[in-house]
Amino acid sequence: MIDLRSDTITKPTEEMRKAAYEAQVGDDVYGEDPTVNLLEEKAAEILGKEAALFVTSGTQGNQIAVLTHCRPGNEILLEAESHIFYYESGAVAALAGVQTRTIQGVNGVMNPLHIEAAIRGEDQHFPETGLICIENTHNRAGGAVVPSSNMKEIYEVAQRYSVPVHVDGARLFNAAASADCSIKDFTQHCDTVQICLSKGLGAPVGSIIAGSEEFINKARKWRKRLGGGLRQVGIIAAPALIALTKMRERLVEDHVNARFLAESLINYGGLEVVNSVDTNIVVLDISGLKMNATEFVEALKVEGVLGVTFGPTLVRLTTHYDVNRKDIEKAVSVIGGIVKGKRH
Numbered sequence: 001m002i003d004l005r006s007d008t009i010t011k012p013t014e015e016m017r018k019a020a021y022e023a024q025v026g027d028d029v030y031g032e033d034p035t036v037n038l039l040e041e042k043a044a045e046i047l048g049k050e051a052a053l054f055v056t057s058g059t060q061g062n063q064i065a066v067l068t069h070c071r072p073g074n075e076i077l078l079e080a081e082s083h084i085f086y087y088e089s090g091a092v093a094a095l096a097g098v099q100t101r102t103i104q105g106v107n108g109v110m111n112p113l114h115i116e117a118a119i120r121g122e123d124q125h126f127p128e129t130g131l132i133c134i135e136n137t138h139n140r141a142g143g144a145v146v147p148s149s150n151m152k153e154i155y156e157v158a159q160r161y162s163v164p165v166h167v168d169g170a171r172l173f174n175a176a177a178s179a180d181c182s183i184k185d186f187t188q189h190c191d192t193v194q195i196c197l198s199k200g201l202g203a204p205v206g207s208i209i210a211g212s213e214e215f216i217n218k219a220r221k222w223r224k225r226l227g228g229g230l231r232q233v234g235i236i237a238a239p240a241l242i243a244l245t246k247m248r249e250r251l252v253e254d255h256v257n258a259r260f261l262a263e264s265l266i267n268y269g270g271l272e273v274v275n276s277v278d279t280n281i282v283v284l285d286i287s288g289l290k291m292n293a294t295e296f297v298e299a300l301k302v303e304g305v306l307g308v309t310f311g312p313t314l315v316r317l318t319t320h321y322d323v324n325r326k327d328i329e330k331a332v333s334v335i336g337g338i339v340k341g342k343r344h
C-alpha cells in the first residue's frame with residue numbers, strides 16, 4: 001500500500017527504536033526523567049521560548065494551551081476551518097468552557113483587521129476575548145504556510161489589546177522548511193506554540209508546547225489534571241528527541257514530492273489541484289469525474305493507494321517520510337487510470 005492518508009502514519013526509524021530501548025528514564029511526574037528534561041530543554045531552545053512541556057498529542061497540547069490561557073466563559077478567536085475548531089471533538093467547549101468565534105481566512109490566513117474587529121470591548125454583555133489561535137501550516141487549507149509577516153501583524157494587534165496568541169504549529173517545521181527560514185521567525189510572533197513530533201518528523205508519539213516559564217508551570221498542572229502526567233516516559237521522549245533534532249531538514253523532500261505529485265496531476269482533465277501545495281499536502285477537487293470523494297478514495301484503495309476524503313468532492317493526499325518518489329510515480333499512474341475511466 002502507498003499510504004498518502006496522513007504524515008501521522010510514519011513509523012519510527014531504526015535509530016528511534018534503538019534510542020527508545022536505550023533511553024535513560026526516571027519518574028517524569030517527579031521531574032526526574034533525564035531524557036524528557038533534555039527534550040524539553042532542547043525544544044525550548046529551538047522554539048525560542050523560556051520553557052517547553054512534552055505532551056501526549058497535538059490535541060492535548062492545544063487543549064492545555066486553551067485551558068491555561070482562558071477561563072470558562074471566555075471567547076477565543078480562531079480560523080473558521082482551524083483544527084482546534086474543526087477536528088478536536090468540541091474539546092474547547094467540553095473542557096475549557098470557552099466559546100469560539102471563527103474568523104474566515106484566505107488559505108488559512110486571517111486578516112488582522114478582522115481579528116481587531118472581533119476582539120470584545122468592556123461592555124458587561126460581552127464575553128472576554130481570552131485567546132487568539134493561529135494555525136501554521138494550515139491543515140484544511142492544504143498545508144498552506146501562514147507568512148510570518150501576517151503572524152507579526154496579528155501579534156501586534158493582540159498585544160495592543162492584551163490578548164495572548166497561541167500557534168497550533170502541528171506542522172510549523174514544515175512552514176519553516178517551505179519558507180526557508182528559522183522556526184523562530186514564526187514563534188517570535190506568539191506567546192505559546194504547539195508542535196507535533198509524530199507527523200512528518202516521524203516520532204511514534206508526542207507533541208511539545210512552549211511558552212514562558214510561568215505559562216509552562218501552569219500548563220504542567222493542566223497536563224496532570226488531564227491524566228497526562230507520565231512516569232518513565234523517556235522511552236518515548238528519546239525517539240521524540242531524534243524527531244526534533246534530526247528530522248527537520250528532510251521535510252523539504254516531502255514538499256518536493258508533493259509538488260511533483262501536484263504537477264503530474266495537472267495534466268489530467270477531470271480533477272483539479274485546489275491548494276497552493278506550499279508543503280506536503282495536495283488537495284484534489286474531483287467534481288469533474290463521475291464519482292464522489294468517497295468513491296474516488298475507494299477506487300484508489302483497490303489499486304493500492306490510500307488517501308482521505310476532505311469534503312464531498314475533495315480528496316487529500318499527504319507526502320511523508322515513508323513514501324518515496326517511486327511511490328508517488330505509482331500513485332500518479334493509478335490516479336491517471338481512474339480519471340481515464342471516469343471523466344464526464
Ligand SMILES: *Cc1c(COP(=O)(O)O)cnc(C)c1O
Binds near residue numbers: 058
Ligand atoms: C494533527 C494536528 C493536530 C493534532 O495532533 P494530534 O497529535 O493528532 O492530536 C493539531 N493541529 C493540526 C493543525 C494538526 O494537523
